[in-house]
Amino acid sequence: MVDGTGKRAIVFGASGGIGGAVAARLRRSGNYGVLAGSRSGRADFHFDLTDESSIARSAQQVGSGKPIDFVFIATGLLHRDDGITPEKSWRALDPAHTAEVLRVNTIGPALVAKHFLPLLRTDRRAVFAALSARVGSIADNRLGGWHSYRASKAALNMLMKTFAIELTRRNPQSIVAALHPGTVDTGLSRPFQRSVAAAGLLTPEESAAALLKVIDGLKPEDSGGLFGWDGVRIPF
Numbered sequence: 001m002v003d004g005t006g007k008r009a010i011v012f013g014a015s016g017g018i019g020g021a022v023a024a025r026l027r028r029s030g031n032y033g034v035l036a037g038s039r040s041g042r043a044d045f046h047f048d049l050t051d052e053s054s055i056a057r058s059a060q061q062v063g064s065g066k067p068i069d070f071v072f073i074a075t076g077l078l079h080r081d082d083g084i085t086p087e088k089s090w091r092a093l094d095p096a097h098t099a100e101v102l103r104v105n106t107i108g109p110a111l112v113a114k115h116f117l118p119l120l121r122t123d124r125r126a127v128f129a130a131l132s133a134r135v136g137s138i139a140d141n142r143l144g145g146w147h148s149y150r151a152s153k154a155a156l157n158m159l160m161k162t163f164a165i166e167l168t169r170r171n172p173q174s175i176v177a178a179l180h181p182g183t184v185d186t187g188l189s190r191p192f193q194r195s196v197a198a199a200g201l202l203t204p205e206e207s208a209a210a211l212l213k214v215i216d217g218l219k220p221e222d223s224g225g226l227f228g229w230d231g232v233r234i235p236f
C-alpha cells in the first residue's frame with residue numbers, strides 16, 4: 001500500500017462523486033499508496049461517520065505501519081431520502097434533521113481528526129483536508145436559506161482552524177485545509193443545479209484535479225484556511 005516514495009494517502013468518502021474522483025486521481029498519480037474508505041460499496045476500509053467506534057477501528061486498520069502523509073475527507077450530507085432537505089426558511093427547521101446534518105458534516109470529520117491526526121507524520125509535510133462549502137462562510141452569506149447545512153460547514157471550518165493551530169505545535173510543516181470544491185455534478189448537488197450555468201458546473205474529475213492542485217500549492221502558513229477549487233482563500 002506504500003508506493004516508491006513511501007507516501008500514504010487516506011480518502012474518506014470514496015463512494016461519493018468527489019471522493020471517488022480524488023481517490024482515483026491520487027492512485028493514477030503514483031505519488032501515494034492510497035487507501036480509500038467508505039460507508040457503502042467496495043472500499044479498502046469501511047466506516048460510518050455517526051459511529052465513532054467504526055472510525056477508531058479504521059484508524060487501527062489503516063494506521064498500522066508507516067505514518068500517513070495525506071488525509072482527505074470527502075463525505076457530506078445536504079439531502080437524503082428520509083426527508084432531510086435544505087431549509088428555505090426558519091419555518092422548515094426540524095431539530096432531528098439539523099442534528100443529523102451536524103452529525104455527518106461537522107462531528108464526523110471531527111472524529112476522523114481525533115483518530116487520524118495522531119497518525120500523521122511529524123517529520124515532514126503532512127496534510128489533513130476536508131471538503132467544506134462556500135455556503136459555510138458567514139461573511140459570504142448573502143442569500144440565506146440552507147440553515148443546517150450552512151451552520152454545519154461554518155462549524156467544520158472553525159474545527160479545522162482549531163485543529164490547524166494544535167497540529168502546528170506537533171509538526172510546523174503540517175497543513176489543515178477546508179476546501180470548497182465548486183458546484184460539482186454529483187448526487188449531492190443534482191436537485192439544486194438549476195441556477196448554475198452548465199459552464200459553471202464541474203465534473204467530479206475536474207473538481208478533484210483542481211482541489212489536489214490547490215492542496216499541492218498550500219504552505220504551512222495557509223493552514224487553517226478555507227480555499228476554493230480555484231485556489232482563492234474564502235473568508236470565514
Ligand SMILES: NC(=O)c1ccc[n+]([C@@H]2O[C@H](COP(=O)([O-])OP(=O)(O)OC[C@H]3O[C@@H](n4cnc5c(N)ncnc54)[C@H](OP(=O)(O)O)[C@@H]3O)[C@@H](O)[C@H]2O)c1
Binds near residue numbers: 013019040077185189
Ligand atoms: N457537489 C457539490 O456541488 C458540492 C458543493 C460544495 C460542497 N460540497 C461538499 O463536497 C463533499 C462531497 O460531496 P459530493 O458532491 O461528492 O457528494 P456525494 O456524491 O453525495 O458523496 C457524499 C459522500 O458522503 C458519504 N457519507 C454520507 N453520510 C455518511 C456517513 N454517515 N458515514 C460515512 N460516509 C457518509 C457518502 O457515503 P454513501 O455513499 O455511503 O452514502 C458519500 O461517499 C460534501 O462535504 C459536500 O458538502 C459539494
